[in-house]
Amino acid sequence: MFYLTSRWVKPLVLTAAVLSLAGCGLPRSGPNKQEINAGADETFGNSFVVPVDHQTAQQIARAPTGGFSSAFLNAGEVGSDTIRPGDTLGLTIWENVETGVLGTRGVPSVLDQVQVDGAGMIFVPYAGRVRASGNTPDALRRIITEKLDEQTPDPQVMVTRLAGDGATVSIVGGVGAQGVYPIERPTRTLAAMIAQAGGIQIEPEITKIRVLRGAQSGTIWLEDLYSNPALDIALRANDRVLIEADTRSFTALGATGAQNRVAFESQDLSAIEAIAQVGGLSSNIADPTGIFVFRDETAQATNAVLNRTDLQGPQRVAYVLDLTQPNGVFLARDFMIRDEDTIYVTEAPFVQWNKTIGALTGSLSSADAINSVVN
Structure with missing residues (x-):
């Protein structure tokens, strides 16, 4: 018969206690990397884990949609003194x-x-x-x-x-003075009319300009208006111009500096910029190999990154970034975040071990205290 010496009893009891506690539901910020990988079904269903490489970042890169149609771009300037019915x-x-x-x-x-x-x-x-x-x-x-x-x-x-003032344009939103303005000789184009209304009063980096003309509409970024002269379109009677801030946002969870719903701070937002917006990775608990971006992806993009052709309809994709790779930070800089994305940073494996040890030593200390009181 095998007998344990007292020298081995305490280590074995400690190990058993650690394993027992590890099986219990110790507090944590969410699933770890292994659990997410195990939970994704890459053959059936519509949930996939996709490691991000250079090809993947390029395949799913997509700038925010917007712009003016040819009807807007090709419209010539109208005379400020053109006579109209009712004048x-x-x-x-x-x-x-x-x-x-x-x-x-x-x-x-x-x-x-x-x-x-x-x-x-x-x-x-x-x-x-x-x-x-x-x-x-x-x-x-x-x-x-x-x-x-x-x-x-x-x-x-x-x-x-x-x-009768002839052609007029209404401007609302984030400008200095909302109102109805006549199309005059100096204000026949979009940029000039915005200046006439007092200029932009919200952050230029997140300012969007929407022009409504009858049943047509077009939306551009303020930065693009001044970088591309072709977007400074000629205005028409009864145009409505709406100046608004970007409403896109993403959610940050897990081992980050802050867990919150975060608004975009620029027209294009990379994963590395998004992480920086929430205070970066938590240096004490974050796993830099397990940065996940959860997204409802199109079937076309999912087929491309998985090299498949059979997927149809929206797909749930978890893109995973590994900052410990030689080009990991560069890939995170190339990977663009989209509206409604969820960024989740997993905890490092040792964190749960430390929590287990902490819970165990705390429990043993409590037991010793009780034992002292009883004795």
């Missing part, structure tokens, strides 16, 4: 004859409050119905002059807009 005009006419059809020499005939009707027409005595809509006041002056010249020699005509 009210004033006509002043001088004639060069003693007795003219409208008045006498040197005394102008004033036609006040001439309303442009719904068809864009006005009525001028002896000239008849004249199309005013779509013309500038100067162009309309020439048209009326030509028509009156048949009735009275060399008439002089002046056209002014008395009411």
Whole structure:
């Protein structure tokens, strides 16, 4: 029969206690790397663990969607003084004859409050119905002059807009002064109109500009507006411009400096930047080989990274980054975070061991204290 000496009893009891405690539910921030890997089914189901390499980072790289359609980009500038239905005009006419059809020499005939009707027409005595809509006041002056010249020699005509500001644009959101602004000569383009409204009042790095034109809409980043002159589109009557902050966010969990829902701080956000936003990895407990990015991925992207063709519909993918690899930090810099991603940093394996030892030694100390009281 085998007998244990007292020299081996305490170590074996300690080991048994550690194993027993390890099997119990000691507190921790979440599953470890091995549990996540074991829980993913790479053959059936729709959950996959994908180690990130250079090819993977390039395959799933995708810039935030947005931009203007060709209808926005190809629209020419409109004249700030174009006449439109509903405008009210004033006509002043001088004639060069003693007795003219409208008045006498040197005394102008004033036609006040001439309303442009719904068809864009006005009525001028002896000239008849004249199309005013779509013309500038100067162009309309020439048209009326030509028509009156048949009735009275060399008439002089002046056209002014008395009411109606022509084309206007409404600007709301993060600007200095929200309101309705006329399209004037200096403010015929998007950037100029934003400046007219007091400029941007939110962080430029996360500012998005949405332009609504009838049933069409387009969204761009403020930074792109000033880096790409082609995006400084010409405005149209009744355009609506909304200036808003980026609403994208990600969630950080596990062994990070902070566990929270975090807003994007730039147009493009890499994994390394996202980790830095939440205070980096916890140096005491984080496992740098187990940084997971959980994402609802498209079937197309998942097929590409897994080299498959059979997957259909949304897939749940856990991309794993290993910062201990020679190019690990570079890959984390190349891997782009998307809206609604969850970044989870696992605990290092020794952390659970330390918790177990701590729980055990704490329990033994409590037992010794009780024993002392009893004795």
